[in-house]
Amino acid sequence: xxxxxxxxxxxxxxxxxxxxxxxxxxxxxxxxxxxxxxxxxxxxxxxxxxxxxxxxxxxxxxxxxxxxxxxxxxxxxxxxxxxxxxxxxxxxxxxxxxxxxxxxxxxxxxxxxxxxxxxxxxxxxxxxxxxxxxxxxxxxxxxxxxxxxxxxxxxxxxxxxxxxxxxxxxxxxxxxxxxxxxxxxxxxxxxxxxxxxxxxxxxxxxxxxxxxxxxxxxxxxxxxxxxxxxxxxxxxxxxxxxxxxxxxxxxxxxxxxxxxxxxxxxxxxxxxxxxxxxxxxxxxxxxxxxxxxxxxxxxxxxxxxxxxxxxxxxxxxxxxxxxxxxxxxxxxxxxxxxxxxxxxxxxxxxxxxxxxxxxxxxxxxxxxxxxxxxxxxxxxxxxxxxxxxxxxxxxxxxxxxxxxxxx
Amino acid sequence: xxxxxxxxxxxxxxxxxxxxxxxxxxxxxxxxxxxxxxxxxxxxxxxxxxxxxxxxxxxxxxxxxxxxxxxxxxxxxxxxxxxxxxxxxxxxxxxxxxxxxxxxxxxxxxxxxxxxxxxxxxxxxxxxxxxxxxxxxxxxxxxxxxxxxxxxxxxxxxxxxxxxxxxxxxxxxxxxxxxxxxxxxxxxxxxxxxxxxxxxxxxxxxxxxxxxxxxxxxxxxxxxxxxxxxxxxxxxxxxxxxxxxxxxxxxxxxxxxxxxxxxxxxxxxxxxxxxxxxxxxxxxxxxxxxxxxxxxxxxxxxxxxxxxxxxxxxxxxxxxxxxxxxxxxxxxxxxxxxxxxxxxxxxxxxxxxxxxxxxxxxxxxxxxxxxxxxxxxxxxxxxxxxxxxxxxxxxxxxxxxxxxxxx
Numbered sequence: 001x002x003x004x005x006x007x008x009x010x011x012x013x014x015x016x017x018x019x020x021x022x023x024x025x026x027x028x029x030x031x032x033x034x035x036x037x038x039x040x041x042x043x044x045x046x047x048x049x050x051x052x053x054x055x056x057x058x059x060x061x062x063x064x065x066x067x068x069x070x071x072x073x074x075x076x077x078x079x080x081x082x083x084x085x086x087x088x089x090x091x092x093x094x095x096x097x098x099x100x101x102x103x104x105x106x107x108x109x110x111x112x113x114x115x116x117x118x119x120x121x122x123x124x125x126x127x128x129x130x131x132x133x134x135x136x137x138x139x140x141x142x143x144x145x146x147x148x149x150x151x152x153x154x155x156x157x158x159x160x161x162x163x164x165x166x167x168x169x170x171x172x173x174x175x176x177x178x179x180x181x182x183x184x185x186x187x188x189x190x191x192x193x194x195x196x197x198x199x200x201x202x203x204x205x206x207x208x209x210x211x212x213x214x215x216x217x218x219x220x221x222x223x224x225x226x227x228x229x230x231x232x233x234x235x236x237x238x239x240x241x242x243x244x245x246x247x248x249x250x251x252x253x254x255x256x257x258x259x260x261x262x263x264x265x266x267x268x269x270x271x272x273x274x275x276x277x278x279x280x281x282x283x284x285x286x287x288x289x290x291x292x293x294x295x296x297x298x299x300x301x302x303x304x305x306x307x308x309x310x311x312x313x314x315x316x317x318x319x320x321x322x323x324x325x326x327x328x329x330x331x332x333x334x335x336x337x338x339x340x341x342x343x344x345x346x347x348x349x350x351x352x353x354x355x356x357x358x359x360x361x362x363x364x365x366x367x368x369x370x371x372x373x374x375x376x377x378x379x380x381x382x383x384x385x386x387x388x389x390x391x392x393x394x395x396x397x398x399x400x401x402x403x404x405x406x407x
Numbered sequence: 408x409x410x411x412x413x414x415x416x417x418x419x420x421x422x423x424x425x426x427x428x429x430x431x432x433x434x435x436x437x438x439x440x441x442x443x444x445x446x447x448x449x450x451x452x453x454x455x456x457x458x459x460x461x462x463x464x465x466x467x468x469x470x471x472x473x474x475x476x477x478x479x480x481x482x483x484x485x486x487x488x489x490x491x492x493x494x495x496x497x498x499x500x501x502x503x504x505x506x507x508x509x510x511x512x513x514x515x516x517x518x519x520x521x522x523x524x525x526x527x528x529x530x531x532x533x534x535x536x537x538x539x540x541x542x543x544x545x546x547x548x549x550x551x552x553x554x555x556x557x558x559x560x561x562x563x564x565x566x567x568x569x570x571x572x573x574x575x576x577x578x579x580x581x582x583x584x585x586x587x588x589x590x591x592x593x594x595x596x597x598x599x600x601x602x603x604x605x606x607x608x609x610x611x612x613x614x615x616x617x618x619x620x621x622x623x624x625x626x627x628x629x630x631x632x633x634x635x636x637x638x639x640x641x642x643x644x645x646x647x648x649x650x651x652x653x654x655x656x657x658x659x660x661x662x663x664x665x666x667x668x669x670x671x672x673x674x675x676x677x678x679x680x681x682x683x684x685x686x687x688x689x690x691x692x693x694x695x696x697x698x699x700x701x702x703x704x705x706x707x708x709x710x711x712x713x714x715x716x717x718x719x720x721x722x723x724x725x726x727x728x729x730x731x732x733x734x735x736x737x738x739x740x741x742x743x744x745x746x747x748x749x750x751x752x753x754x755x756x757x758x759x760x761x762x763x764x765x766x767x768x769x770x771x772x773x774x775x776x777x778x779x780x781x782x783x784x785x786x787x788x789x790x791x792x793x794x795x796x797x798x799x800x801x802x803x804x805x806x807x808x809x810x811x812x813x814x
Contacts, residue, residue, distance in 0.1 A: 008644045013670040016584055016618055018532045018554070024677045048484055056478035063470035071463035075657035077455055110517055110661075114683040121553060125425045142681040146528060147425070177423055211423055237415045250482035252688035254517075263420040270431045274549040275682070276521040280690060281659035 023145040042393030044380040045360040062289040074282045082108035083284035110279045112244045112256040116143035121271045129176040133161045135367030151369040160191035170208045178211045185218040185334025188367045188379035202234035212239040218334035223308035225332045253283040314382040321398030335383040347378045359396040430552040449800030451787040452767040469696040481689045489515035490691035517686045519651045519663040523550035528678045536583040540568045542774030558776040567598035577615045585618045592625040592741025595786035609641035619646040625741035630715035660690040721789040728805030742790040754785045766803040
């Protein structure tokens with residue numbers, strides 16, 4: 001068969017590509033996921049939920065029920081607006097967290113990444129200025145680089161985005177239009193924005209006419225402290241709120257949702273029609289069936305317990321095995337913590353040595369707009385490996401760091 | 408609950424929107440699908456496969472097998488590149504049709520609409536000239552309008568795109584870069600491009616350095632005549648070939664694939680990473696399982712038989728019930744035919760009367776770049792309604808037309 005495969009010359013594709021492709025590059029996280037798929041590696045690099053907790057039996061039951069009872073609907077095309085019973089469930093669930101919206105304020109999407117892409121599609125001209133934390137979620141950088149956004153960044157401290165720094169940035173950039181923030185258990189930093197900062201951010205957004213994009217994939221995975229009112233409730237007229245089933249249920253179904261003022265939702269629907277017609281009917285219906293039966297709530301309780309234990313295991317292991325000069329955040333939830341190493345070490349360079357020792361992380365630079373920082377930081381995921389592997393992995397990482405520091 | 412829903416002022420969202428949103432409008436097809444969801448309507452408007460033929464039991468078995476045997480993989484994140492066994496199946500299947508490619512020439516996507524969107528993302532700057540038939544698939548117009556493409560159009564005759572007209576268009580527009588063509592059972596026109604025209608088109612594309620986008624969602628649904636070599640085989644160095652499971656298996660899973668030269672696939676992967684990370688692992692795996700067991704091939708045979716019968720029923724009913732001056736195409740496969748009515752009738756205006764009489768179609772203008780034509784044409788779908796309803800629906804449509812012509 002190989003010999004019959006057409007050999008094809010390159011017609012000079014680079015000459016045909018749109019300008020926006022110049023900024024596109026392959027996701028470092030995804031390339032890393034491939035590199036670190038060595039059999040014995042302990043990877044803290046991915047953002048993967050623990051597959052051993054996936055509610056597989058519940059999925060099997062839901063698939064069987066939906067196919068036998070509603071198969072002709074579940075496998076057919078459906079409206080871009082999404083599956084109404086699922087939207088009703090989302091509206092009701094969010095109302096328990098203080099987010100009171102109508103059904104037409106919610107749009108199911110094919111993962112939060114699609115939400116970010118569609119937001120880019122409707123809001124970003126080449127050069128549109130968008131403010132993000134420094135560091136920030138790299139999927140957002142990827143999505144909006146494709147629309148040639150210009151990123152302005154605000155530093156983070158242990159409480160997340162330093163909103164006090166915003167006015168001077170905004171005074172210098174009065175044409176900045178959007179601000180992107182991960183309010184709970186920040187990816188990659190592990191920080192949570194306190195209520196006072198959320199209030200201040202809402203106030204600043206009103207003063208400077210900003211649109212706020214609140215990304216909240218991990219909000220339900222809180223292991224410490226009290227629930228904090230979402231930014232959406234504090235500035236509902238200008239906030240686009242994203243959440244997902246990827247971290248609470250499973251990511252392989254690609255199902256998330258956007259909550260926003262109606263003029264935004266109707267534009268997102270138009271953009272989504274052109275992008276993929278609609279999110280899969282089948283996955284919307286099976287997810288709704290699992291939710292309807294109350295299985296998700298119990299599942300999330302179990303996840304919280306398991307991930308909390310893994311987080312503390314990692315925090316304890318870091319305290320035991322890290323050399324002096326290494327610091328890390330103490331998250332109150334989510335999947336990640338953020339470690340900072342002495343200036344002598346470049347975490348991107350260190351990764352090769354770490355991978356040789358069968359331990360992996362994501363170097364910090366991946367979470368910054370190009371060249372802006374992160375050379376001495378790394379993101380560590382604590383949800384995917386079990387306790388034993390977390391301890392062993394952190395021990396290996398500590399050893400690599402100690403040896404490198406000794407030079 | 409209503410009373411507690413936040414009432415939110417409009418912050419003037421129009422002022423925040425990207426330039427590209429000006430061209431975006433809601434899909435007429437999808438709005439129609441909503442309008443025509445009256446209980447008693449006979450709708451020839453959608454492009455829906457017949458749900459009574461969906462292989463529901465086979466899906467149920469595949470879901471159960473995949474979840475019990477590979478649940479932890481099926482529900483987890485997976486590479487943007489797609490599920491390798493599915494890609495292997497696609498490569499093998501396409502080779503039977505003369506399309507010999509390697510695995511890295513294929514990218515699974517979330518429906519062909521996503522393929523069109525990603526092609527737009529990597530190739531279209533604002534103003535990039537792309538040639539399409541007149542009429543053409545409206546989803547392509549939608550996808551590329553969002554990238555501010557400029558459409559140049561070539562008329563169709565009963566054999567599809569009139570490729571002889573291309574040189575004069577290309578001489579007048581030497582900066583035209585891409586050409587989009589539905590080679591088999593055209594949506595909406597129902598035409599099939601003969602081999603000689605495909606050869607000529609490949610030759611023209613080489614001469615004028617065009618990239619060809621060959622959209623082939625219905626290729627397997629042939630009811631008459633012989634298989635014709637795809638354009639992809641005639642110009643593999645410059646053709647991007649799209650096909651889908653939506654019409655052969657089911658559309659509600661949103662699964663299609665793009666076949667193209669490797670430099671294109673690698674750019675599409677980058678664009679897809681930013682757009683939705685990856686197509687659902689679960690739907691890729693259950694689809695592969697159904698294919699692996701040979702169920703798709705048998706299913707497509709059954710579909711061909713059923714749809715062929717429906718097509719002939721519609722052709723016979725048209726001959727019986729249409730007033731003089733109405734003409735229509737005779738497709739050799741697919742889901743659609745294209746009817747042209749006397750100049751006295753505007754099909755967009757007529758739709759309201761038709762819907763009152765409980766019959767629906769898509770007015771022709773929807774398939775033309777804005778204002779370019781189609782006022783006296785309509786697309787009729789013959790796959791979704793059964794024979795009895797086809798006859799009754801065409802009778803109703805004939806009656807409405809006769810009454811309107813009598814004025």
